[in-house]
Amino acid sequence: xxxxxxxxxxxxxxxxxxxxNLNKSLEMIDISAENGARLIVLxxxxxxxxFCQSEEITxxxxxxxxxxxxxxAISSLCKKKKITVVASIFEKRAVxxxxxxxxxxxxxxxxxxxxxxxxxxxxxxxYEKFHFTPGDLGFEPIQTSxxxxxxxxxxxxxxxxxxxxxxxxxxxxxxxxxxxGWSPKDDQDEKNRQKESxxxxxxxxxxxxxxxxxxxxxxxxxxxxxxxxxxxxxxxxADQQGQILSMxxxxxxxxxxxxxxxxxxxxxxxxxxxxxxxxVENYDGLLNKWMN
Amino acid sequence: xxxxxxxxxxxxxxxxxxxxNLNKSLEMIDISAENGARLIVLxxxxxxxxFCQSEEITxxxxxxxxxxxxxxAISSLCKKKKITVVASIFEKRAVxxxxxxxxxxxxxxxxxxxxxxxxxxxxxxxYEKFHFTPGDLGFEPIQTSxxxxxxxxxxxxxxxxxxxxxxxxxxxxxxxxxxxGWSPKDDQDEKNRQKESxxxxxxxxxxxxxxxxxxxxxxxxxxxxxxxxxxxxxxxxADQQGQILSMxxxxxxxxxxxxxxxxxxxxxxxxxxxxxxxxVENYDGLLNKWMN
Numbered sequence: 001x002x003x004x005x006x007x008x009x010x011x012x013x014x015x016x017x018x019x020x021n022l023n024k025s026l027e028m029i030d031i032s033a034e035n036g037a038r039l040i041v042l043x044x045x046x047x048x049x050x051f052c053q054s055e056e057i058t059x060x061x062x063x064x065x066x067x068x069x070x071x072x073a074i075s076s077l078c079k080k081k082k083i084t085v086v087a088s089i090f091e092k093r094a095v096x097x098x099x100x101x102x103x104x105x106x107x108x109x110x111x112x113x114x115x116x117x118x119x120x121x122x123x124x125x126x127y128e129k130f131h132f133t134p135g136d137l138g139f140e141p142i143q144t145s146x147x148x149x150x151x152x153x154x155x156x157x158x159x160x161x162x163x164x165x166x167x168x169x170x171x172x173x174x175x176x177x178x179x180x181g182w183s184p185k186d187d188q189d190e191k192n193r194q195k196e197s198x199x200x201x202x203x204x205x206x207x208x209x210x211x212x213x214x215x216x217x218x219x220x221x222x223x224x225x226x227x228x229x230x231x232x233x234x235x236x237x238a239d240q241q242g243q244i245l246s247m248x249x250x251x252x253x254x255x256x257x258x259x260x261x262x263x264x265x266x267x268x269x270x271x272x273x274x275x276x277x278x279x280v281e282n283y284d285g286l287l288n289k290w291m292n
Numbered sequence: 293x294x295x296x297x298x299x300x301x302x303x304x305x306x307x308x309x310x311x312x313n314l315n316k317s318l319e320m321i322d323i324s325a326e327n328g329a330r331l332i333v334l335x336x337x338x339x340x341x342x343f344c345q346s347e348e349i350t351x352x353x354x355x356x357x358x359x360x361x362x363x364x365a366i367s368s369l370c371k372k373k374k375i376t377v378v379a380s381i382f383e384k385r386a387v388x389x390x391x392x393x394x395x396x397x398x399x400x401x402x403x404x405x406x407x408x409x410x411x412x413x414x415x416x417x418x419y420e421k422f423h424f425t426p427g428d429l430g431f432e433p434i435q436t437s438x439x440x441x442x443x444x445x446x447x448x449x450x451x452x453x454x455x456x457x458x459x460x461x462x463x464x465x466x467x468x469x470x471x472x473g474w475s476p477k478d479d480q481d482e483k484n485r486q487k488e489s490x491x492x493x494x495x496x497x498x499x500x501x502x503x504x505x506x507x508x509x510x511x512x513x514x515x516x517x518x519x520x521x522x523x524x525x526x527x528x529x530a531d532q533q534g535q536i537l538s539m540x541x542x543x544x545x546x547x548x549x550x551x552x553x554x555x556x557x558x559x560x561x562x563x564x565x566x567x568x569x570x571x572v573e574n575y576d577g578l579l580n581k582w583m584n
Contacts, residue, residue, distance in 0.1 A: 118571045118574065119569045119571060120569060121569065123564075134571070138574050139574065139577070155569065158500065158564065159500070159566065159569075159570065160452030160456065160500055161456075161570065161571075161575050161578060164452065165574075165575070165577045165583075168580065168582050168583040169577070169584070170583075194533075196533075196535070197499045197533050197534050200492055200496055200499060200534050201496050201499045201500060203496075204493050204496030204499075204500075207450075207489045207492060207493045207496075208451070208493060208496075241485045241488075242488070242489050242492050243485055243488070272415075277412060277413065277447065278451065278581065279411060279426070279453075280578075280579050282457075283453050283457070283579055285457045285460060286453060286456060286457065286578050286579075287572050287575055287576065287579075288460065288572060289567070289570065289572055291460040291461045291462075292461070292462060
């Protein structure tokens with residue numbers, strides 16, 4: 001039995017005008033729904049510029065509650081269009097407790113679940129440890145009307161452990177809202193290597209787990225006084241063998257469509273049954289930070 | 293400080309004549325050494341045809357002890373040429389206890405260590421569970437004069453856990469002797485997808501762990517009455533960002549050379565410090581076979 005699902009990835013740039021950013025997301029969701037997409041995924045922190053380029057306490061003004069104005073707006077659209085949307089919210093959980101949170105809103109407009117980013121980066125220009133309390137909900141897929149979604153966020157994409165845990169809890173699709181780009185200081189070869197690494201590691205999660213992968217990245221150059229990031233877009237969908245089904249450009253706002261077939265997981269895992277053979281009795285070391 | 297190392301991968305076909313196969317390996321090692329390679333890696337079970345295509349008890353006649361005639365022959369060459377070699381032996385450990393074992397022989401001719409294949413496949417044409425007792429030495433890098441080698445074998449290459457454990461025990465290079473190929477029954481698209489998956493998953497171990505990867509596969513069509521495998525060669529070296537430095541053809545016997553720089557691990561892990569951010573307190577689930 002085929003279990004085909006049309007998906008859409010919403011890739012766009014952002015400006016300082018948060019209402020305009022949100023409206024752009026909503027308009028692109030609307031178009032995707034009109035074009036038949038039933039699962040629509042937004043990029044990480046789609047309502048704002050990537051504010052983690054600097055550590056400013058005023059950045060916390062961007063945070064909002066869940067539910068809140070952004071989830072309400074998306075929820076209304078989901079209910080109207082009968083679609084499932086993965087959105088990304090800078091969550092204000094309490095005074096001084098903020099998370100980088102992905103929410104899934106189902107086609108009835110309810111919040112099916114949320115995932116709080118577990119792996120938090122901190123590198124020059126990506127000061128996320130200042131902004132985000134590490135997630136405390138673990139790696140739990142979110143059940144929706146169209147399947148169990150293994151929603152992870154950006155930096156999580158570099159950790160095979162996160163994808164594996166989602167898979168072993170019956171996730172049917174791996175989903176990565178993302179904000180990643182180039183430093184204009186790097187030369188073109190280094191830029192190519194970084195983007196290729198980013199694509200390869202996520203394709204590998206598809207292969208290792210026999211699951212389709214959806215990765216959604218923003219585009220556009222965002223400049224601060226001290227740094228700049230040229231977000232590389234390239235949002236893509238890979239199937240259960242890691243084959244790219246569809247990929248966006250590096251520098252254009254666009255909707256990337258693909259048709260995934262959840263049923264292919266059955267076939268793929270029969271051919272290459274990795275889960276049968278994991279040597280879990282020898283994996284204790286994975287619970288260490290390092291082993292010396 | 294640069295820590296450059298010239299490596300060579302020995303990719304060849306095999307026949308029923310085991311002495312001829314071993315001589316071919318030795319000759320190609322000799323050429324590699326003459327050409328300046330200091331680390332030379334042989335393919336999986338290089339002395340024989342891939343006998344796991346069928347379950348025949350006479351296959352166990354191919355097994356030998358470690359040390360034994362094959363390790364002795366390679367050892368002499370290592371000492372003579374001052375090289376380090378990774379070889380693959382069908383190990384007879386005891387009556388009825390056989391392993392698929394990789395050994396590392398250092399430039400003084402001594403056996404620096406061994407690794408017994410931990411993840412054992414069993415699929416049509418790859419009846420390894422019949423032949424090989426699963427390894428009981430865990431995931432331990434082998435210390436040599438040229439660095440700590442994270443030696444794994446074939447099916448292990450599909451498991452991010454194995455690469456991760458080797459990395460966290462200070463492996464400096466990940467090494468995969470392999471025997472993988474196409475079923476002539478599959479169409480060209482499926483063949484391409486399988487080979488691409490195999491390349492991608494191994495490049496991902498380089499990326500996730502910031503380590504160079506050496507993968508060595510046999511070539512040649514090996515036919516049995518009931519099945520056939522067209523081994524796809526394509527032995528390759530990837531650097532710490534998963535970039536392919538050198539790759540062999542699908543169907544020719546050849547030596548694949550590359551120069552890796554162990555020092556690049558320092559730079560790569562500074563740019564993308566994944567090990568800093570692993571959420572080990574939430575990884576308990578990795579020790580399960582499945583989580584429902």
